[in-house]
């Protein structure tokens with residue numbers, strides 16, 4: 359006998375077992391097991407109605423007619439599942455197996471041929487990001503660990519695309535995190551080293567436009583956006599955190615915005631969000647005086663929502679995120695809009711002003727010198 363996993367979650371259902379020896383009438387054991395495996399590969403959510411049908415057929419096929427007490431009126435989910443199973447009581451187990459196989463086949467074929475199905479647009483195009491959607495969570499992962507996930511010009515464009523895609527896909531929440539030991543070391547300083555054809559002014563103007571669109575993608579993001587800060591974070595990867603809904607950090611993460619040290623000025627709407635989150639004085643220590651703060655300090659300042667021990671960070675955070683992703687998506691998105699919409703106009707104006715100031719800064723001797731210093735002397739921040 360083999361344990362059977364739950365049709366929608368893949369988790370083992372205690373006490374539910376399938377006889378895997380001998381042929382089943384109608385659908386074979388193999389057909390049934392294949393259908394079960396194919397269910398996990400569906401890319402599109404078939405919707406609650408179909409999921410209830412799948413659940414009921416599965417229970418009927420493996421356990422026969424519904425034999426558990428009816429859940430209470432307020433236990434909506436379990437009552438819906440119980441009703442769906444109960445409605446099949448006149449269907450034989452063999453027939454239920456066949457119907458289960460047929461239903462999964464029809465869902466798979468509606469998605470098109472397995473081999474020919476191209477990966478989602480977002481997953482195909484990205485060079486420096488890993489984007490996955492699983493368990494209702496779209497995860498956008500900075501993926502240049504050898505360069506501490508520094509953001510190149512192409513990577514900004516990829517991040518904008520990934521955020522636009524995640525905002526529209528079937529996921530319930532979106533998570534941003536880093537590969538390797540850093541969350542992100544901010545802007546790739548090489549972005550300002552090669553002088554393009556149009557000259558340095560054009561480079562600054564184009565970079566400004568790109569940055570404006572990048573920050574705009576966070577301001578306008580329609581679903582809950584969560585940062586899983588797996589290590590040190592610098593520059594623009596820290597400033598945009600004020601536009602996230604929740605920020606979870608591992609204990610050893612640090613948060614550093616060394617703008618004046620680089621001859622630059624704040625972006626990511628941090629000139630507005632940081633004073634609002636932590637007060638003017640604390641914001642000034644970070645944004646003017648380059649103060650690097652620990653995860654616990656950032657949490658006390660309100661920039662980080664919660665800090666987790668390094669050893670259990672990933673397991674604790676992902677368990678929590680998977681539970682969040684089971685909440686009703688529309689309710690989450692609408693609640694986020696209520697919290698954020700009042701400030702959107704203000705944030706766009708702040709973004710515009712910060713970019714305008716940065717375009718000037720990028721052309722300044724102070725900024726050029728700081729970037730040269732990094733590549734010549736490689737000082738560690």
Ligand SMILES: CCCCC/C=C/CC(=O)SCCNC(=O)CCNC(=O)[C@H](O)C(C)(C)COP(=O)(O)OP(=O)(O)OC[C@H]1O[C@@H](n2cnc3c(N)ncnc32)[C@H](O)[C@@H]1OP(=O)(O)O
Nearest residue numbers: 504505506508543544545546547548565568569593594739
């Ligand atoms: C469209 C444009 C928008 C612009 C928006 C503006 C944003 C402002 C900012 O983001 S300011 C912050 C900028 N970031 C920095 O100044 C960080 C610079 N890097 C460092 O200080 C260090 O590298 C470190 C502290 C991040 C990590 O130090 P560590 O000793 O652990 O590792 P290495 O220095 O050996 O790094 C490994 C390789 O990665 C390269 N690298 C790391 N970060 C950056 C970066 N931000 N830009 C470019 N390159 C970076 C580093 O040079 C090493 O490369 P190498 O192996 O070829 O030597």
